Amino acid sequence: MSTFRSDFLHTLHERGFIHQVSDEAGLDALFAKETVTAYIGFDPTAPSLHAGGLIQIMMLHWLQKTGHRPISLMGGGTGMVGDPSFKDEARQLMTVDTIEANIASIKRVFSNYLAYEEGPNGALMINNAEWLRSLNYLEFLRDVGRHFSVNRMLSFDSVKTRLEREQSLSFLEFNYMILQAYDFVELAKRYDCRLQMGGSDQWGNIVNGIDLGHRMGTPQLYALTSPLLTTASGAKMGKSVNGAVWLNADMLGPYAFWQYWRNTEDADVGRFLKLYTTLPMDEIARLVNEAQGSGINEVKKILATEVTAMLHGRAAAEAAAEAARKTFEEGGVSADLPTVEVAAAELEAGIGVLAAFAERTGLVASNGEARRQIKGGGLKVNDASVTDEKALLTARDLNADGVIKLSLGKKKHVLLRAV
């Protein structure tokens, strides 16, 4: 279990990526012997992946880095069905337009982690719409459907909750696992893809693909899943104070992304360094060992900067780190904080604090929320608590840099800039 000969499995294991593998010895031997092609599927359910999906991307990254060929598979076909695994109700069906738009948007982050280039281990970006959308129903049933036992499909944990209580499982969704299995076989045939990876919730779907491969005459296929990641206190990865931690910069800026990692719980720092950065293992060990008490904050900054640098580039990561330093350690104002512009004339006339926090910057959801926060001492203008909900912000509140700093709590800041 713990000693792998191949670079790839050895690396994945020591960094904590492995939850389950279908045939450890066999897969290890394969990786030690030849360049292996492996894939992970991404469903286009939103215009961006979030931090929860980062672990999958990192697995592909290591795959390529250890000399093998990664395939990032976009679910342009499977997205039309929707994966019911471990969901307690059906998702709303997406239109083809939405799916295509989501894929185009999701794709953008991959090139930061994978090299899409010619060559034996150049990464491939593939869309399963390519073969799924043109399937002929009757042919598909006869060629592929006959290999599936409904009895067995009903026994999977991934659909059990749906079957035993709550909501119904539509025939449409029930087909998802068949399509995903078919994808694996199709990729095996077209690209000699031998391994499918994914989150632990994908185990059943992946194993179905292996079985289908047996029946349809592919070489031996393999499954590898990563653990379902939660923080040390049990929260799911990828949620932050403002909602999901999106990877796309237009949905979550580098500064906010950096902040998410900066706020990692102490107990998670070592684990996250291994999973989400490419720092060498001995250096990670050194960092974690040296961090005594509050010294761990320095390590959290390294974590945040490394993770952000991979996604948004080194320069953006360092700008985010610097913005945070000015804001938190000097109590000052950094021009790199999120900024909202207002017309100088409006500011001259005066903008109500409630409007400034709610409508203009969206720091709070409504005027009512702003009032409550004022009562609780949560809103600040230029670092001074707001006590009067009728107060007006005017040009006099602009600081030397021509901005007004609005804060919700200690961590969320937005600058109001007059233009």
Next chain:
RNA sequence: GGGGGAGUGUCCCGAGCGGCAAAGGGGGCGGACUGUAAAUCCGCUGGCUAUGCCUUCGUAGGUUCGAGUCCUACCUCCCCCA
């Protein structure tokens, strides 16, 4: 097909004799303590042009001064019988 039960604050779970903006949790947000951590403690957790107004308890009607609460129909789900 027959019988029984259930759908509650658009994050979730859940109480609710006809006067309810609706108990209690969880989650979330803010405050205190700290280290931009965890744990703990405290406050808040429908909207608004706000001593008032508007919207909310599966959907649509009805009874009533007044309905989450009663009646009718419909939708969805669960359980038992066939």
